[in-house]
Amino acid sequence: MDQRVFWVFASAVCLLSLTVHSSSGQTYPLTDEGGLGRVFDGIGGLSGGGATSRLLVNYAEPYRSQILDYLFKPNFGASLHILKVEIGGDAQTTDGTEPSHMHYENDENFFRGYEWWLMKEAKKRNPNITLIALPWAFPGWVGRGKNWPYDFPDVTAAYVVNWVIGAKKYHDLDIQYIGIWNERSFNSKYIKLLRYTLDKTGLESVRIVASDNLWEPITLSLTLDPELSSAVDVIGAHYPGTTTVPEALTTKKKLWSSEDYSTFNDDVGGGCWARILNQNYVNGQMTATISWNLVASYYQELPFGRDGLMTAQEPWSGNYVVESPIWITAHSTQFTQPGWTYLQTVGHFAQGGSYVALTDGNGNLTVVIETMTHDHSICIRPPLPPFNVTSQNATFQLKGSFASIKELQVWRSHFDLKAKKHSLFEKLPPVKLVDGSFTLNLAEDEVYTLTTIRTGQKGSFPEPPPSARFPKAYKDNFDTRNPPFSEAPNFADQTGVFEYYINLTDPGPHTFTLRQVVTERPITWATDADQTVTVIGDYQWQNMMVTCDVFMENVQSGGVFVAARVDKGGQSVRSAKGVFFWVFADGSYKVTNDLAGQSVLAEGQSGTRPFDWHNLSLSVKGQSASGMLDGRQLWNVTGVSSPKNGWAAIGTHSFELAQFDNFNVLAE
DSSP states (O other): OOHHHHHHHHHHHHHHTEESOOSSSEEEEEOOTTOEEEEOOEEEEEEOSSOTTTTGGGOOTTHHHHHHHHHHSTTTSSOOSEEEEEOOOSSBOSSOBOOOSOSSTTOOOTTSSSHHHHHHHHHHHOTTOEEEEEOSOBOGGGGTTSSOSSSSHHHHHHHHHHHHHHHHHHHOOOOOEEEEOOSSOOOHHHHHHHHHHHHHTTOTTOEEEEOSBOSTTHHHHHHHOHHHHHHOOEEEEESOTTOOOHHHHHTTOEEEEEEEEOOOSSHHHHHHHHHHHHHHHHHHOOOEEEEEOSOBOSOTTSTTTTOSSSEEEETTTTEEEOOHHHHHHHHHHTTOOBTBEEESOOEEOTTSOEEEEEEOSSSOEEEEEEOOOGGGSOOSSSOOOOOOOOOEEEEEEEOGGGTTOOEEEEEEEEOOTTTTOOEEEEEEEEEEOBTTEEEEEEOSSEEEEEESOOOOOOOOOSOOOOOOOOOSEEEEOOOOSSOSSSSOTTOEEEESOEEEEEOTTOOSTTSEEEEEOOOSOOBOSSOOOSSEEEEESOTTOOSEEEEEEEEEOOTTTOEEEEEEEEOOOGGGGGGOEEEEEEEETTSEEEEEEETTSOSEEEEEEOOOOTTSEEEEEEEEETTEEEEEETTEEEEEEOOOOSOOOOEEEEEESSSOOEEEEEEEEEEO
């Protein structure tokens, strides 16, 4: 069938599914008689937890702005209401490390990282966007020698509040909420002290989300501790499975799914997102849902690859992909705003699926419907119990202040997972109401929005450049006098933080370098490696030569490396394997098959020393590897059978200061 004829036919079928009379099916009232439900707080995305927007900043224009428009621009794409970001803690927090604004206790820098930039770009597009921040980890000094941030709650509170103050002072960003999270528990003393510190510094308007993890034990503590209850404004849960606990409802606090989704952004991922956006409120009275993560802009082979609302992981090519969750989000965000109110008349359909309805209190009404089937809406967590959804007729009867509505705009998405012919966020002709009533013929795996709002739009740009692998020949001398970001392009820090550095003591060829700056193990829930490491390149690379100038600053036990075929990163980085060529300040070298340095392939004397530049060159081809130091052959090994492929990398022997320059990789 001709493509144009097919779509005309499909549109006609859609029209037939919108009727105003039906003798079968259930009737569902939509009314504000008897009052309204909870106030809607919005739908958002999460940048961080960790380093999930790392590659986004490296995109050239116009592609970077196009990606941002799809995420934040009102009435265009996802049109997000909320942006939640990580307060970097110099530690691995899932897919990488984000830098702290205070590496050391006497250190402050509010221009590290890219979250400041991202928040400003979001505000530029949507001045009303809600900004939330949460520390997943902390620099080691906050714990005063312990891997726990709450033994000295005054120190931790001052550290977090300092970030909030810096956001306003240096970037004119008003942070509206601060989250409190730790996998082990929450600390009521810290929450109270954080509230006190915020108030003392004039930040009374900043609200607290706690425990930003589980419904319990925070809910019970709120009911038993009035002072704690007055400090907490929102109970946040991660991956709640659309349900809450009765005790949380009795607190009268706002309930949020403050981290959710975490699912591969294929069509099943889009179905997951559609189901939980509705059912988080229908089942759990949650008034905000925030996706982890905002945009899959990190190397796909890291943990939870492509778990964002869209994909932007190729800054070197400019390619990005607008995935189905963007348009599923639009079904809600383009036709509601924070401050709207849910109707009490929301719920499940008789034959499966759910519906929510919201009003702005000024006569506008938006109804969002989903009929996602079980197998087409599975989220990565928690497990999804069995349920059935079948095609059905559903009649809606508008009452109360909505009874006079005569027409509703209609937007529809349909997932046809058998034919792989999806229709996403398509505008259909308006539905005319008769006596305040209309009927829909709901098929499986559909999302509908019916609304009085007329400003919806399916935004678009010309197709981005085609996808391409990371370039096989890549070099960076880090000679950037005023870098827009503290990180070098495409390097993805996994343990430690590698920042641009101006070496004022060396006005020669190494004035501008990349420096590893974390000198103490950070406080983190993830298992950071004992060695610092940043990866770059194409995970499929097998044969390559990696060359880099290195400079050790630790006299006693300093050490640095270049590496090839690094096979793991993120929260699994501690067990990474590859080929690692190390040199040490004591004049020795070592070649290992693992980041931990336990599987030794070769070792000996190198003559290397601290505070002197050396050039390392590592060549790996098949099962052979060799290394050169300052232009001379140092070692050669055979029998390197695994791993077969992986990234290039540089790093240090421990948490220590070291510099890198003139990085070069050539892959076959």
